[in-house]
Amino acid sequence: MSAITPEIVAQHGLSADEYKLVLEIMGREPNLTELGIFSVMWSEHCSYKSSKKWLKTLPTKAPWVICGPGENAGIIDIGDGLAAVFKMESHNHPSFIEPYQGAATGVGGILRDVFTMGARPVANLNALRFGSPDHPKTRHLVSGVVAGIGGYGNCVGVPTVGGEVNFHSSYNGNILVNAMTVGVARADNIFYSAAAGVGNPVVYVGSKTGRDGIHGATMASAEFNEDSEEKRPTVQVGDPFTEKLLIEACMELMATDAIVAIQDMGAAGLTSSSFEMASKGGMGVELELDKVPMREVGMTPYELMLSESQERMLIVLVPGKEEMAKAIFDKWELDFAVIGTLTDSGRMVLKWHGEVVGDLPIDPLAAASPEYDRPWEPTPALPVLTPADVEEKPWGEALSTLIASPDIASRRWIYQQYDHMVMGDTAQRPGGDAGVVRLHGSNRALAMTTDCTPRYVAADPVEGGKQAVAEAYRNISAVGGLPLAVTDNMNFGNPEKPRIMGQFVGACQGMGEACIALDFPVVSGNVSLYNETAGQPILPTPAIGAVGTIEDVDTMATVAFKGPGESIVVLGG
Amino acid sequence: MKAAVIVFPGSNCDRDVAVSLEKSMGQKPLMLWHRTTEVPADLDLIVVPGGFSYGDYLRSGAMAAHSPVMQEVKERAAKGVRVLGICNGFQILTEAGLLPGALMRNRDLKFICRDVHLTVERTDTDFTRGYAKGQVIRVPVAHHDGNYFADDSLLERIEGNGQVAFRYASANGEVSEASNINGSRNNIAGVFNEAGTVLGMMPHPERLADPQLGGIDGKPLFDSLVEALCK
Amino acid sequence: MKAKVHVTLKNGVLDPQGKAIQHALGSLGYEGVNDVRQGKFIELDLAETDPAKAKAAVEAMCKQLLANTVIENYSIEIIA
Amino acid sequence: MKAKVHVTLKNGVLDPQGKAIQHALGSLGYEGVNDVRQGKFIELDLAETDPAKAKAAVEAMCKQLLANTVIENYSIEIIA
Numbered sequence: 020m021s022a023i024t025p026e027i028v029a030q031h032g033l034s035a036d037e038y039k040l041v042l043e044i045m046g047r048e049p050n051l052t053e054l055g056i057f058s059v060m061w062s063e064h065c066s067y068k069s070s071k072k073w074l075k076t077l078p079t080k081a082p083w084v085i086c087g088p089g090e091n092a093g094i095i096d097i098g099d100g101l102a103a104v105f106k107m108e109s110h111n112h113p114s115f116i117e118p119y120q121g122a123a124t125g126v127g128g129i130l131r132d133v134f135t136m137g138a139r140p141v142a143n144l145n146a147l148r149f150g151s152p153d154h155p156k157t158r159h160l161v162s163g164v165v166a167g168i169g170g171y172g173n174c175v176g177v178p179t180v181g182g183e184v185n186f187h188s189s190y191n192g193n194i195l196v197n198a199m200t201v202g203v204a205r206a207d208n209i210f211y212s213a214a215a216g217v218g219n220p221v222v223y224v225g226s227k228t229g230r231d232g233i234h235g236a237t238m239a240s241a242e243f244n245e246d247s248e249e250k251r252p253t254v255q256v257g258d259p260f261t262e263k264l265l266i267e268a269c270m271e272l273m274a275t276d277a278i279v280a281i282q283d284m285g286a287a288g289l290t291s292s293s294f295e296m297a298s299k300g301g302m303g304v305e306l307e308l309d310k311v312p313m314r315e316v317g318m319t320p321y322e323l324m325l326s327e328s329q330e331r332m333l334i335v336l337v338p339g340k341e342e343m344a345k346a347i348f349d350k351w352e353l354d355f356a357v358i359g360t361l362t363d364s365g366r367m368v369l370k371w372h373g374e375v376v377g378d379l380p381i382d383p384l385a386a387a388s389p390e391y392d393r394p395w396e397p398t399p400a401l402p403v404l405t406p407a408d409v410e411e412k413p414w415g416e417a418l419s420t421l422i423a424s425p426d427i428a429s430r431r432w433i434y435q436q437y438d439h440m441v442m443g444d445t446a447q448r449p450g451g452d453a454g455v456v457r458l459h460g461s462n463r464a465l466a467m468t469t470d471c472t473p474r475y476v477a478a479d480p481v482e483g484g485k486q487a488v489a490e491a492y493r494n495i496s497a498v499g500g501l502p503l504a505v506t507d508n509m510n511f512g513n514p515e516k517p518r519i520m521g522q523f524v525g526a527c528q529g530m531g532e533a534c535i536a537l538d539f540p541v542v543s544g545n546v547s548l549y550n551e552t553a554g555q556p557i558l559p560t561p562a563i564g565a566v567g568t569i570e571d572v573d574t575m576a577t578v579a580f581k582g583p584g585e586s587i588v589v590l591g592g
Numbered sequence: 593m594k595a596a597v598i599v600f601p602g603s604n605c606d607r608d609v610a611v612s613l614e615k616s617m618g619q620k621p622l623m624l625w626h627r628t629t630e631v632p633a634d635l636d637l638i639v640v641p642g643g644f645s646y647g648d649y650l651r652s653g654a655m656a657a658h659s660p661v662m663q664e665v666k667e668r669a670a671k672g673v674r675v676l677g678i679c680n681g682f683q684i685l686t687e688a689g690l691l692p693g694a695l696m697r698n699r700d701l702k703f704i705c706r707d708v709h710l711t712v713e714r715t716d717t718d719f720t721r722g723y724a725k726g727q728v729i730r731v732p733v734a735h736h737d738g739n740y741f742a743d744d745s746l747l748e749r750i751e752g753n754g755q756v757a758f759r760y761a762s763a764n765g766e767v768s769e770a771s772n773i774n775g776s777r778n779n780i781a782g783v784f785n786e787a788g789t790v791l792g793m794m795p796h797p798e799r800l801a802d803p804q805l806g807g808i809d810g811k812p813l814f815d816s817l818v819e820a821l822c823k
Numbered sequence: 824m825k826a827k828v829h830v831t832l833k834n835g836v837l838d839p840q841g842k843a844i845q846h847a848l849g850s851l852g853y854e855g856v857n858d859v860r861q862g863k864f865i866e867l868d869l870a871e872t873d874p875a876k877a878k879a880a881v882e883a884m885c886k887q888l889l890a891n892t893v894i895e896n897y898s899i900e901i902i903a
Numbered sequence: 904m905k906a907k908v909h910v911t912l913k914n915g916v917l918d919p920q921g922k923a924i925q926h927a928l929g930s931l932g933y934e935g936v937n938d939v940r941q942g943k944f945i946e947l948d949l950a951e952t953d954p955a956k957a958k959a960a961v962e963a964m965c966k967q968l969l970a971n972t973v974i975e976n977y978s979i980e981i982i983a
């Protein structure tokens with residue numbers, strides 16, 4: 020037995036205080052597998068330990084909200100018995116290390132968050148931030164990320180209808196790749212992750228488990244440093260073909276009454292999916308890890324619990340439905356294995372060929388997940404610019420400088436690499452204010468957008484947070500949509516620095532105020548902290564994704580001037 | 593008229609083309625799973641749709657070309673049943689030997705999704721009779737492997753037989769290197785078999801067959817088939 | 824028994840991937856790269872223990888699936 | 904001077920292409936295919952005439968462009 024040394028604890032990203040808590044909860048020294056589980060569950064990525072306090076202040080309610088933050092994705096009622104299910108999520112660190120696969124697996128992950136709730140994904144968007152255009156790495160990163168997003172989304176067959184891109188030197192060593200998926204479900208056929216029913220089978224479906232990204236979740240929460248480019252084998256390869264099959268198989272199973280609960284295996288794989296399902300349902304769970312479909316020989320329980328292999332889901336089935344469910348996954352040529360059962364013990368018991376190799380209490384671990392009230396300082400106000408501060412230039416020259424700016428220049432090079440028309444319902448393609456996708460078989464449509472102007476947020480986090488929400492609202496309105504709700508992706512630097520924490524707090528405050536004023540609730544989101552290189556933080560980037568409805572797609576507005584003689588009107592002020 | 597759309601693992605334009613067919617035919621086509629070997633005897637049209645069958649792994653269309661249903665498709669094609677392959681479907685039909693040539697990676701190696709203009713090279717086939725001679729149409733492409741290749745002698749044969757269906761062109765119908773989006777030989781965007789009963793094309797007519805999606809230049813292709821095959 | 828298969832484009836078939844690599848190498852400052860061709864390298868692990876039988880099986884696989892003989896050549900190496 | 908470069912996925916890295924080929928061979932009735940891995944095979948034609956210098960140049964090309972060393976290994980063979 021390997022004794023747990025302070026070094027091992029540190030390698031797992033747990034502080035000495037946190038380890039003390041581990042010992043208290045376990046009542047003994049954990050073994051390595053158990054320690055690995057704590058490290059994953061308590062990582063910033065899974066526990067939101069720095070951000071939780073502030074996220075709770077965001078408005079999340081409205082009569083049309085079916086499910087707010089806390090599940091895999093947010094859900095709103097869009098009428099006609101339908102619901103829109105959506106969320107945005109970051110894959111920043113993996114995309115910097117391996118842009119193609121990092122971005123691709125980011126798209127795969129967010130798609131799973133949406134279809135796990137019973138929604139067929141109908142659109143993808145992506146909010147990207149790169150370093151300055153003349154930085155030696157930028158070209159490679161841009162082309163890799165764009166190819167990866169396209170490579171995955173195009174193959175899965177979900178149109179990528181919108182997004183945004185900014186360039187700024189603060190992202191030179193830490194790009195941002197935020198992917199958003201919007202899905203549509205029947206409002207009376209939504210699936211949640213809370214496990215229920217003692218004795219019910221726990222089923223594993225999808226791809227086999229390999230040694231991918233072991234410790235990826237902890238990596239996503241650790242600040243980048245010089246040698247991070249060496250931590251390479253933690254990168255996972257996406258398999259969009261399998262994801263497509265997984266979507267179809269899950270949709271087929273969801274049309275039956277066999278599912279009690281379902282959850283994708285996200286960043287923390289089997290650990291977080293099984294823990295969350297059991298914890299939400301107040302259940303215990305017993306897993307037979309040797310039954311997990313494995314890609315490689317000689318895998319250990321530790322590796323199986325921490326692997327981040329993609330394209331996998333965990334399902335609690337109604338007893339007796341195993342054969343029927345298996346037939347569906349067989350048809351789609353995917354792995355299917357009953358790997359455990361629900362219990363009423365409130366514990367997670369891990370077995371390996373019949374022998375207990377891990378035994379942890381679920382609620383105490385989840386409840387004790389650390390939550391910090393990190394010190395923060397407000398961002399000092401910048402002097403206000405006056406017209407006299409701006410250098411005078413001939414109009415023509417000023418205009419061409421503006422148009423040539425990488426933040427304004429055409430994005431066609433990017434979105435031409437994304438299939439934005441597959442599924443046959445894209446009524447407004449990328450290039451306008453918002454993407455518009457018809458609700459299949461109807462004349463109604465969803466409008467969607469992602470927005471944030473990081474330099475505004477850096478200058479004044481509260482106003483910048485407000486502005487990002489307002490811009491998303493305007494973009495939905497501009498195509499003729501009624502803005503309904505938002506998802507967000509909070510990308511910030513190291514929260515242990517009061518200055519950074521102050522940016523986070525300010526942005527949350529501004530977003531919250533704007534969302535209340537506009538009746539525009541936050542229904543889902545994601546936080547990515549520690550976005551720093553050698554101590555230098557990125558610009559604070561709270562990316563906002565928004566969704567609205569258009570009642571009659573024939574009334575949709577587009578940006579193009581339609582003909583000579585038309586009036587040009589400026590509205591607002 | 594009876595039409596069927598084949599569904600492979602990884603097909604993703606199967607529903608799109610079924611919607612377009614239904615609009616023109618007034619009834620839903622049959623959807624046939626790739627494992628099936630029971631294909632109704634009285635089919636008039638088989639559509640091999642776009643997407644990424646088997647993930648486009650190894651070579652686009654290579655694995656799907658060996659699916660059980662494809663044996664049946666080959667037999668029907670030999671009997672003159674009309675077969676239409678769009679995008680990945682075109683790749684599958686070349687891999688299955690139903691159409692000449694091969695589709696390689698786009699010249700600049702990037703996936704291309706955009707509207708393109710095509711010249712309609714022939715209007716005397718069941719697929720294209722709805723178009724006017726010399727008509728230039730606007731239809732989207734969305735592919736990574738659409739670079740049509742045939743060696744010199746094959747190319748000569750295809751051209752000699754009038755097997756070219758569409759060419760990439762400018763908006764006013766000029767066929768030149770500038771309008772050749774992916775490096776295809778002779779700007780070829782679609783080809784027929786010798787009999788003119790099997791058509792493969794990289795562009796997606798089903799994506800612009802509905803005014804709400806921005807155009808209807810793809811619709812005459814489906815209307816042509818319905819008109820020709822409705823008994 | 825292992826088999827190594829090389830699938831390469833026939834002479835005269837243009838190779839967009841090779842061309843793009845050559846171009847990229849040029850812009851990275853590598854001089855004197857006259858030509859680049861890209862092919863596939865497929866390794867198979869076979870249960871078969873007889874080299875001749877293994878070779879025949881892989882030959883059939885190449886013809887049927889691994890190579891598109893309209894545009895590609897293949898070569899097979901069997902390793903005990 | 905010619906160089907042959909093999910680029911293969913590192914051990915443990917998922918190879919969706921290889922898996923799909925294995926699966927397809929199975930459905931075509933080829934039995935006993937335990938594993939398939941797909942890699943790239945790149946042939947370069949170089950102006951360089953010194954083998955050591957050629958090797959060094961190709962090594963640099965592999966690191967910088969031809970292989971994605973995050974997930975791939977490469978091997979180089981120089982042929983006079």
Ligand SMILES: Nc1ncnc2c1ncn2[C@@H]1O[C@H](COP(=O)(O)OP(=O)(O)O)[C@@H](O)[C@H]1O
Pocket residue numbers: 064065074077087088089090091092093106108132285286507508509541542543544545546
């Ligand atoms: N910035 C945020 N605003 C609102 N909700 C958030 C935010 N960040 C995370 N959440 C919510 O917290 C929950 C957990 O998020 P996450 O760990 O990213 O989900 P998953 O593990 O399924 O990928 C989700 O329901 C998400 O909607």
